Amino acid sequence: MLDHESVRRLRAHAQALAGGAREDSAEAVVRRVFAIQAQDATASDLGIRVRGRDITAQAIRTAYEKERSIVRGWYMRGTLHTIPSDDARWILRLLVPRGLATTSRRYQQLGLDDDLRQRADHLIRRVLAAHGPLTRAELTEHLTTLGIPPDGQAPFHLIRHAALTGILCHGPQCAGEATYVLLDDWLPSTGRFRWEEDAALAELARRYLAAHAPATSEDFAAWSGLPVTWARRAWKLLAGSGVITEYGGLTMLAGRMEELPRASDTPDVRMLPAYDNYLIGYRTREVSVPAVHEARVWPGGGLIRPTVIADGLAIATWSRGSGSRSNPVNAFEPVPPQIEQGIDMEKEAVVGFLRPTA
Numbered sequence: 001m002l003d004h005e006s007v008r009r010l011r012a013h014a015q016a017l018a019g020g021a022r023e024d025s026a027e028a029v030v031r032r033v034f035a036i037q038a039q040d041a042t043a044s045d046l047g048i049r050v051r052g053r054d055i056t057a058q059a060i061r062t063a064y065e066k067e068r069s070i071v072r073g074w075y076m077r078g079t080l081h082t083i084p085s086d087d088a089r090w091i092l093r094l095l096v097p098r099g100l101a102t103t104s105r106r107y108q109q110l111g112l113d114d115d116l117r118q119r120a121d122h123l124i125r126r127v128l129a130a131h132g133p134l135t136r137a138e139l140t141e142h143l144t145t146l147g148i149p150p151d152g153q154a155p156f157h158l159i160r161h162a163a164l165t166g167i168l169c170h171g172p173q174c175a176g177e178a179t180y181v182l183l184d185d186w187l188p189s190t191g192r193f194r195w196e197e198d199a200a201l202a203e204l205a206r207r208y209l210a211a212h213a214p215a216t217s218e219d220f221a222a223w224s225g226l227p228v229t230w231a232r233r234a235w236k237l238l239a240g241s242g243v244i245t246e247y248g249g250l251t252m253l254a255g256r257m258e259e260l261p262r263a264s265d266t267p268d269v270r271m272l273p274a275y276d277n278y279l280i281g282y283r284t285r286e287v288s289v290p291a292v293h294e295a296r297v298w299p300g301g302g303l304i305r306p307t308v309i310a311d312g313l314a315i316a317t318w319s320r321g322s323g324s325r326s327n328p329v330n331a332f333e334p335v336p337p338q339i340e341q342g343i344d345m346e347k348e349a350v351v352g353f354l355r356p357t358a
Helices: 004-014 026-033 041-049 057-065 085-109 114-131 136-146 154-164 197-212 217-224 228-240 291-297 337-354
Strands: 070-074 080-084 168-170 179-182 244-247 250-253 269-272 307-310 313-318 329-331
Touching: 004 197, 026 041, 026 057, 026 070, 026 080, 026 197, 041 057, 041 080, 041 269, 041 337, 057 070, 070 085, 070 154, 080 085, 085 154, 085 197, 114 136, 114 154, 114 168, 114 179, 136 154, 154 168, 197 217, 197 228, 197 250, 217 228, 228 244, 269 337, 291 313, 307 337, 313 337
Parallel strands: none
Antiparallel strands: 070 080, 070 168, 168 179, 244 250, 269 307, 307 313, 313 329
């Protein structure tokens, strides 16, 4: 049986957030954790930074735009994530049917029937081939030729539909704004899908456990957006191949218990961005955030505040202040000098990361 402290240390280490674990490149970070929450572009960059060793914002842009080793798109739960580029196609193939099904009611509310969505897909493919990369506003202008009102949510959902069906993905930034490109142009296909059907489901569960264990099948379902019945089938597939081990109702990849980092006299302090997957990659939160302080991290309205953790335990929230050296931290309780020192070091690192380059 694992106690909360052991579970927390294992999870934080798996996420490269404790025990001194850090990766040397943006690609290595994303491969380790498989998916970085990316609905807020700056927060996703900070999510890579906090797991890396001296990774700069420019290095992350290089990984996205020159190396094209990582890509941003609507993956788990139909939410923007950054994942390894060579995983984009099989993940879409596995998750798209569920993503489209959960959005069907919204399509109906917006008057986006099958025929209109198909015509929009065709138009988006054509204009990106001729004029891409294009911003959301530029794609919206083209969509108005189909009678789509430029205001409201219809253009966004049509662009997202084209992403879910494998037509487009995020491309290079233009004056700090996201653009879209044809997936097949941006990330040329390497042949057949890497995994299909049950093999894809099992592989996604294995990737999840590598980055989040100890966890349960219900945690995997909450993270992926897949039905619990699918998650349980994934667990059975992994158990059948002997790659997982159970510890008192929690699952790990076989052999990972040996990676439990030893407690250190010097706490490992990290400043997580808003919406970080360390906080939302599970069905419940009690292991990483003390219940008495949970409302300070999740204040309501869908917000998840940037959080300071020490050895994986949330100890404060923080915010990106208006000043160039302003990152106010609001501790839940008074912190000892060693943690205060760690916070100061992280604040300086965040300031340097966000500082505009000449």
